[in-house]
Amino acid sequence: MTDDRRDFGKGQLGRAAQVRIGRRLRQVYRSFIGEPIPDDCVDLLLALRRKEREHGRSP
Structure with missing residues (x-):
C-alpha cells in the first residue's frame, strides 16, 4: 500500500494523490x-435530463 492510501478506507485516495490527479x-x-460542447453530447445530456424528469429525479 502506498503512502497516499495510508489510513484510508478501501478504494479511497489520499489527499496528495487527489491533488496530483487534479493538477x-x-x-x-x-x-x-x-x-x-459537440451537438451529439448535448443531445445525450438532454435525453438524460428528460429521463430523469420522467422518473422524478429532477436535477
Whole structure:
C-alpha cells in the first residue's frame, strides 16, 4: 500500500494523490476550456435530463 492510501478506507485516495490527479487533469484538459460542447453530447445530456424528469429525479 502506498503512502497516499495510508489510513484510508478501501478504494479511497489520499489527499496528495487527489491533488496530483487534479493538477494533471487540469493540464490535460486546459486546451478544451471554452470549447463548445459537440451537438451529439448535448443531445445525450438532454435525453438524460428528460429521463430523469420522467422518473422524478429532477436535477
